[in-house]
Amino acid sequence: MPSTKSTQTKGSQADKFTLVIHGGAGTMSRDGSTPEKQRRYRVMLGEALKAGHEVLQSGGEAMDAAVAAVSVMEDCPLFNAGKGAVFNVAGKNELEASLMLSRSPASHPAMPASRRGTSLTLLTRARNPSQLTRAIYLAPGLAPHPMLSGAASEELGAELGVELVDPSYFWTEARWREHQRGLGLPEEPVRYPGTPDSEIDVESTTDVGSVEGMKKEGVEGEEDWTPLDLMPTGTVGAVALDQRGCIAAVTSTGGRTNKLVGRVGDTPIMGAGFWAEEWKRDGSFFKKTWDKLRGKAKVQAVGVSGTGDGDYFIRQAAASTIARRMQYLDESVEQASQTVVSDLFTQGGIGGVIALDREGNYSLPLNSSGMYRGVVKPDGIPKTAIFFDEDVSELDPSHG
Numbered sequence: 001m002p003s004t005k006s007t008q009t010k011g012s013q014a015d016k017f018t019l020v021i022h023g024g025a026g027t028m029s030r031d032g033s034t035p036e037k038q039r040r041y042r043v044m045l046g047e048a049l050k051a052g053h054e055v056l057q058s059g060g061e062a063m064d065a066a067v068a069a070v071s072v073m074e075d076c077p078l079f080n081a082g083k084g085a086v087f088n089v090a091g092k093n094e095l096e097a098s099l100m101l102s103r104s105p106a107s108h109p110a111m112p113a114s115r116r117g118t119s120l121t122l123l124t125r126a127r128n129p130s131q132l133t134r135a136i137y138l139a140p141g142l143a144p145h146p147m148l149s150g151a152a153s154e155e156l157g158a159e160l161g162v163e164l165v166d167p168s169y170f171w172t173e174a175r176w177r178e179h180q181r182g183l184g185l186p187e188e189p190v191r192y193p194g195t196p197d198s199e200i201d202v203e204s205t206t207d208v209g210s211v212e213g214m215k216k217e218g219v220e221g222e223e224d225w226t227p228l229d230l231m232p233t234g235t236v237g238a239v240a241l242d243q244r245g246c247i248a249a250v251t252s253t254g255g256r257t258n259k260l261v262g263r264v265g266d267t268p269i270m271g272a273g274f275w276a277e278e279w280k281r282d283g284s285f286f287k288k289t290w291d292k293l294r295g296k297a298k299v300q301a302v303g304v305s306g307t308g309d310g311d312y313f314i315r316q317a318a319a320s321t322i323a324r325r326m327q328y329l330d331e332s333v334e335q336a337s338q339t340v341v342s343d344l345f346t347q348g349g350i351g352g353v354i355a356l357d358r359e360g361n362y363s364l365p366l367n368s369s370g371m372y373r374g375v376v377k378p379d380g381i382p383k384t385a386i387f388f389d390e391d392v393s394e395l396d397p398s399h400g
Contacts (some may be wrong), residue, residue, distance in 0.1 A: 004040040004186040012085075013037075014243040015378060019052040021045065021069050023079045023372030024234025025307040025352040028298070028386060037228055040394050041078060042384045045374040048072040049382035052240055057380065061105045061302075063246035064136060064380065066238040070130040070188010070250045073236040075170045077207060078323040080229070082128060085170050085254025088261050093170040094283035095254055096121045096267040097129030098100035099137050102247040102278040102301040104342070108138060115140055117222070119268035122150040125164040126157060130252045147268060184260045223231045228386070234371075235267055237305030239356045247303035248355060249276045249319075256310070266310030269391055271320035273313050277304040278358070279327055302326055307371065312344050322355055334363040341365040 023045060052069035055061070060165045074082025100117030118137035126132040135141045142156055154378050158164055167345040180187045196353055235253035241247075251274045253267045266273030278301035304319040313319070325336035337355040342349060345367035352366030354373060364373045364386055374384035375392055383392035 001040070012360075013245045016241060016245075016358075017056040017243050018356060018360045018362060018375065018377055019049060019056060019065055019157070020070060020240075020354040020356050020362045020375045021048050021073075021236070021238045021373065022234075022305065022307050022354045023048075023236050024229055025366050025371035026229060026234050026309070026350050026368045028229040028370040028372075029388065033228055033281045034341045038386055039395070041228060041372055041386060044073065044076050044078055044304065045372055045384040046382040046395055048238070049080065049374050049376040049384070052238060053376045053380055056240060056242055060244055061107055061245045062240040062242040063099060063101055063105055063137075063250070064240065065240040066248045067099070067130045067134050067248035069238040069240070070236055071128050072250050072253055074128050074130060075176070078228075078338075079236050080175075080234055081252040081255045082254075083170060084172055084175060086175050086257040088255070088263070089183070089298075090261050091176075091256045092261070093124060093167060094121075094259075094261070094263075095123040095126065095129045095170075095252070096265060097123070097126075097133045097251070097252040098251050098270070098274045099133045099209070100132070100269050100270065100274055100276040100303070102276045102303060105246060106244050107333060111138075115146075117146060117270060117274075118143070119150065119270065119274075120148045120153050121261065121264050121268040123149070123154060124151070124167050125154050127163045127165045127169065128252075132157040132162045133250070146270065148263075155310050158258055173255075175257075178257055192373060224284065229370075233300065234307040235273070235305075237307060237354060239276075239303040239305050239354050239362075241262050241303070241356055241360060245299075246359055247278075247301050247358065249274045249303040249305045251305045253307075253310075260318060266282050266306060266313035266318075268272070268312065269314055271317045273306045273319060274304060275319035275323055277301065277320075277323045296397055297358065299358065300326065302355060304353055306339070306351060306353045308344070308368065312347055312349025313351070316340070316344055316347065316349065318344060318349075318353065322353070326357070332359065333357040333361050334365075337363040338365045341367050348364050 044331045049071040051064040055065035098119035104111040152281035162258045236253040322336045328345045352371040356362045370387045386391045
């Protein structure tokens with residue numbers, strides 16, 4: 001499967017800021033797709049890249065850029081996160097999110113060096129789980145633990161000013177039909193469970209999120225909003241490198257369609273679905289000399305966000321294995337991530353990852369029919385792709 005990477009960026013660290021994103025991997029295919037539907041996804045991936053790039057370009061933190069990008073996708077019903085999240089077997093949404101940094105953010109110098117990230121699971125009311133995760137990460141006094149679950153974490157978020165919504169907010173027609181169809185149940189009535197006919201708001205139950213962003217890019221809203229990825233297992237995620245060399249990975253998901261109640265996937269498990277780390281390159285005098293001749297920096301770092309069948313990412317410790325291969329086998333970010341994604345496939349795991357190192361080199365490997373993905377470098381040009389045989393490219397404004 002193809003893997004898209006950048007060439008090494010020359011110049012100072014401030015010239016290397018980069019953002020890579022994914023919007024899920026696995027089940028999308030060209031069969032039954034249309035150029036219009038594909039364009040919708042590419043437009044929204046582009047909007048997410050632009051949101052994160054604005055933060056990085058202005059000198060902002062990697063974590064803020066990654067959260068900005070993920071928030072755009074959480075607000076768009078096309079993706080399996082936030083508003084477009086899938087349902088569990090009981091017809092409920094249980095959301096997950098995570099944040100991890102390669103080192104403490106410059107804007108919070110008092111943050112303990114050991115506090116590299118926070119993850120949350122079994123959320124039911126956080127409108128933007130990524131924003132809740134960021135808020136809790138930045139409040140070590142309130143939540144000293146690396147992982148929390150359920151209502152307690154959302155109550156903490158409310159204290160910190162994070163927006164909570166009624167669980168009905170996450171309901172979308174397309175995901176509800178998938179849920180019912182997957183269980184062999186009638187798809188009708190198409191409405192949030194327990195809603196009387198007299199209270200159905202047609203506009204609120206139509207998947208029209210982010211229409212304004214699409215119209216701005218010339219995407220009309222005439223076609224139905226059926227997602228390109230049916231019965232998804234994927235997530236959304238972003239990995240950002242800021243001008244100070246810090247890398248942040250943010251991931252958010254609704255999990256697997258019709259998962260068991262209480263199932264925890266790879267998104268909130270450090271080392272499985274996400275990872276970020278920084279280390280010094282050690283070795284003998286000869287190795288250090290060889291590294292210097294090759295232009296290898298003394299400090300290396302990587303950030304990873306995965307998407308696909310999370311059960312396999314957990315079993316393989318996929319995200320942290322990429323870092324270990326880079327650190328101990330001296331592999332590039334492309335070599336390490338491609339090997340891990342290939343290993344997942346041999347075990348039966350479908351999906352992909354986005355990975356980014358401290359030099360701005362990135363890799364977007366997948367072992368499935370497609371993965372919504374994109375990258376933006378300091379030039380500010382968003383580049384995206386969907387299917388396995390595509391490289392990331394600019395959105396062509398002349399094609400609908």
